[in-house]
């Protein structure tokens with residue numbers, strides 16, 4: 003006889019035993035739990051409910067303690083950094099940002115540039131991950147392209163820009179008397195080579211996505227075909243201005259310039275990060291002014307500089323991390339009064355250049371004060387600095403952790419580059435740089451097993467950790483730059499060894515793309531030099547390795563460096579290019595069959611990565627000559643002062 007109940011029961015049970023799918027398995031689990039719940043007595047159910055409520059209340063009450071405990075953690079350059087070595091996997095993720103007025107989308111920030119208490123970020127990261135689109139193989143959203151794109155080469159625009167040589171910009175002249183931009187004969191290459199054309203094609207593809215789905219917004223989300231806001235200042239557009247100029251993308255450049263003129267609103271009521279806004283937007287505007295001589299960019303730069311100045315109004319004169327550029331107020335992050343050392347020491351090139359161009363001393367005075375203070379400060383280890391500094395006391399905080407990675411990296415880079423920028427006169431900067439490099443050699447350099455790759459590890463409370471961030475791959479380029487400018491020749495030897503290591507961080511990985519962090523093996527019995535922890539397998543389209551390849555090629559003329567860069571570009575094209583326009587950061591460099599797109603094209607992919615690749619592939623060594631220019635930490639171009 004027909005019995006619906008019996009039939010239902012049998013059907014569900016059998017369905018689960020034989021060939022259970024993801025969906026019906028979930029149903030089965032739900033039903034099974036529900037049955038168990040129903041079997042409990044009323045007392046048992048009440049007890050469980052009470053325990054649940056109790057745990058929620060405890061969790062809420064523990065909030066201040068947690069935030070205290072995590073004070074040692076903050077974010078720099080997109081990386082979670084912790085005073086204690088064992089960072090919890092997956093913490094460095096996304097977090098919310100106070101929405102700028104009338105932004106259509108709830109602003110978010112990727113793990114790249116970190117806001118809010120870390121535990122909040124962890125919670126959000128889970129949500130974000132859940133939302134993240136995966137590659138849909140059928141729709142083939144992440145485009146896999148052949149290495150050579152012969153069919154598209156004819157479309158490349160071959161316009162070349164004009165530029166001003168550093169000595170042609172005379173800051174002493176009033177604006178009206180400044181020389182018009184002149185054509186620089188040295189920039190007129192006989193023709194672009196195939197690899198440079200491939201970079202232009204990549205740029206055009208990235209720009210196509212940005213223009214279509216994110217125009218005037220901070221970052222493209224190429225998979226979901228939308229955008230994300232961080233500061234609401236057209237970050238990608240401003241970051242890419244000088245790249246367009248160098249790559250000869252005239253039409254795109256003119257359109258972008260128009261946006262800067264009419265739509266870049268620097269007076270909006272929004273909290274911005276002092277460091278990121280300085281290196282990307284102020285740096286981008288100054289760079290394009292130096293390349294074009296177009297006053298509109300200097301006017302914008304000068305307005306932004308003024309709006310950022312409240313950050314320096316602290317008891318110690320060490321700037322706060324955040325400034326509201328509309329209101330003219332500044333503050334530290336919510337959970338600490340510390341700033342990140344790299345952040346307060348990597349805004350100097352930009353503010354100093356702004357002073358030179360505007361003849362207003364105040365910018366340079368503010369950032370020089372920071373450097374003087376840190377020069378004298380105790381708490382360093384052989385010239386290596388901790389990662390945090392307190393804006394009230396002016397003292398380093400959370401002592402004992404030394405890294406060349408996130409939160410300290412560009413301190414070292416800017417010591418050298420300020421010295422070069424200023425005409426090699428400021429000996430404190432040079433002394434600090436040389437001492438720090440000796441400190442790196444003494445404390446942080448090791449060789450891996452079995453291949454003896456030279457790497458830079460970290461020191462945490464006298465314990466060495468063989469962990470190296472991809473961010474550290476700026477170092478070979480910086481060392482080579484110093485050697486080129488007359489510093490110890492052994493810096494160049496170390497640069498070569500580290501360059502090989504940074505290349506291996508790509509070459510030994512399944513996709514040929516580096517993870518965010520690697521751990522080197524020191525055990526002679528293990529067979530692999532490089533290990534990658536699950537939480538570190540992402541790639542954000544970062545520039546540091548191709549940046550260093552560019553310097554190494556310029557100074558050695560060894561074409562191996564160009565070949566390595568070419569491999570990297572091809573792998574970006576293979577695993578991160580999105581068919582409908584744009585490139586995406588990915589979650590898993592070890593999974594070539596599905597690297598898991600994160601749906602974000604960082605502004606530095608256009609500002610830095612593609613620019614450095616283009617320059618790496620150029621055999622014209624006068625194209626942004628390293629004897630006349632320096633690059634800021636976002637690859638923006640500043641003249642070396644000649645007076």
Ligand code: DMJ
Nearest residue numbers: 079412544545606635636
């Ligand atoms: C950029 O914003 C800059 O290069 C910064 O110095 C480090 N982080 C990103 C690129 O990785």
